[in-house]
Amino acid sequence: MANASGDRWFSHYFKRYFISQSQASFNSARSYCENTYKGSLVEISDTDEDTVLLGIIQALPESMNSLHRAHYWIGLMDLNGTFTHAKWINSNNTVGNWNSWHENIVVTSSKLCAGVSLENSSTQLRWINLNCADNFSFICQLGDELCKAPSVLFDSTCITSFYETLIFRLSEKYCKDLGKQLVQIESYNKLQALKSLMIRRSELWIGLKANNSKPTEFQQFKWLMPDFSIYPSFTNWGQFSQPKATDPQSGNCITIDSATLLWNNRRCNSFYPFICEQNLSCPVNWLQIGGNCYYSPATNFSSWSNAFAYCISMNATLAIIRDKSEFNFVESIVLSTGKSLWVALKSNSSGLKWFGKDEYQTYPHLRAVDICMVAGVIHSTIHWRLQKCLNNRHFYPLCMQDARAQASTDILV
Template sequence: MNEKRNCMISRTSALPLIFISVFFHFALGSLEFHFIDQSKSYSEAKTYCRQRYTDLATVESLADMNTLLDLFLTTGDTAWIGLEIGNQFNWHWSRADENTDYFNWEKEETQTLNSEKCAAMSQNGSWLVSDCGDEKNFICHANSDASSNMFIAEAKSWRQAQSHCRSLSSDLVSIHSAEENAADSILSRSQTVWIGLFGDPWKWSSGSNSSFRLWKPNQPDYVNSQQCVVTELKDGGKWNNRNCNAKFSFICQKELSSTPASTRPQTTQSKSTSQQLSTNLTTPQQNSPQFATKTFYYEKSSTVHLDITNVTASTPQHSVTASPTGMGPLSQTTMQSDTVTSRMNSSFMNSEKLILIKKNLTWIEALIYCQKHHVDLVLIDSKDTQDKVAAKVKNATSQYVWLGLCYSCTFKFWFWIGTTPSCYQNWMPGQGPEMVYECGTRGAVEATGRQQWTALAETEEMNFICSENGG
């Protein structure tokens, strides 16, 4: 996967040390995530997070993981998250954070601290503990009521069955009453089938009860004291259990409300969601309440070769606020469900003073330059601003001029780095939201002709326009 999949800074062989912070706001809970690019053991990482933030990160959904993949800039491919071996075996439903308020075991279930177990429904409707690798037919949950659940006559392992259901915008069935159990028993056609119940000894350091798991194939393996968990960002974010003494970068979280981590409300899955994620992490999941925000805050030091003097390697001085523009193919489905907000510097809003910089820099270098010397790369959210930009670029010394316009190769939409959603567009024919682009694609405006927008690789060097507070 192309490592330039975000709107931050990529590492080059360089001079000054720059700190950039990025904020993404999605209605997914009250958290702030921080990526820490330091190698520490799991215990050291947890101590660091608890001293400076709240705890190591709890990842509660595929939407969370997708965002981390799209935005985190890492020097490696592995980072600690807050999942560790506990001293108790617990049962969970595959559908995230549903209550385990009903059981129908044929005999007392086996509890173990050294393996994962999965539940199947027998021919008579009672539940059995089974090895998750066994192959069985299975039942997928419907988006309406239990009578619409789907029997799948394909023998698969529990995880393969889970992936199959999720590819249908569903999940393995969860059961909360004798009535639902009876309905699924009839649906199973007198066969032993997988249901969405699994048990494991893993717990979140934060105290969250989240059942979300994203293990790599054949993981966890419970060998060699591998009792702590990493996310392997270059392998689709999949999780692996590792020896807790190994040293990796890590992800912290910070509570944004006064609610203690152990008691904060859990994300619940909508009964009528239409855009859930399959395990290939391609689209955001819509399974969260819309009354709070989860902020993904990326704290990363990187070196960039720039002709900038007196750069201080200290607390971030600027923020890049990134919000979808409503210009991508997911805007009509995902963003209506996942309300997007943004945290903005007030001087960035409605900026009227635009400065054409006649230096040929890459998009990232241009971004840093504008944030150091002015406010930010320009955003165009109206015809009036477009006209002002068009007047400026006529004096450019390059064929195209950089804008503050980014493309998310994971979510497949365009967004401005510092604005609430905007519908204004001025793309060249054949460009824009109808197209799918490579990671590291950014937006520019042509200096001649009709001054329309185009998509270019962020490594291109050209002039750019900075915004300054008007007045």
């Protein structure tokens, strides 16, 4: 089996894929994905993902996509051999009727595992049943575990309920040990999103507490949060009970009632289940490498300046590439999307320069002679080309912004 460092990484939304440089039987490939990366053989959820994987495979170097590597294991098998009710081995979900089985599929008890094949001039991967003991390349996936059900994804925050009953201090520690924090509720919409998490009739700890030993009003309760610049004003209080030593139903820590969604102050040493949240590093549909998030929209622009303005509207800039890992990552985005992408490299009076937000706002107007960098795919090969910044062709912006704290994992390429 090849060394893990040799695998080629690509990204699509919250999933990450790698294409193996070695070949293995179905079970060995499955074990490799699970043991090396804590992942699984790929599950292809729809035609869009199928098309993304097709583009990735088509753009692989010839040495990784030669004739003897024409098939790639995916995470699908059917012990009946008919594949009419096949299930993904990782999630146990059935496959929809959208998939593209090979026209010459043979129903046989000797071919119980599934792969995909690459055919010339194909617009889709072709699915085929194969002998599980044969050796083929394979595709593994990571990343869909970022916010799995029954957790709820709200904006860029993954929220999870835990029904172990703990005192407030230990529930806070439990969340922190998982890289999370007790949930903070900034809005009515987020409050409503919690409904599906609270599957049992109960009160649950949230990240709200009074530092005053004897609070007399709700205003003395504060969220447990590091960034006070975004301090929320939303509240949903129930009836305040001034803390008394003899009253177990009053105290300095806050629960949410699963039925009414009202907040109540309880003794911090009482035992309740609790709700944790984790701020994902990048917004939904953005991709991450290191400390940066990247996004390319469905909208294209014929002007570099308009593309830059779009990124600014997303609280981002056009992408600036600072090292080899970022360069490889951008190329993986180009390969997986098939788009031609504007980046932040543009000519000025002294040559080519990476433009940040300040430089762009200082010199927002383009000249007819200005040239800008575009990364695109031609015949399955990436080309970096200098194009006129005022161009009749429509290219897509590749936007970049800083990643936030509390990532559960870094995306590798």
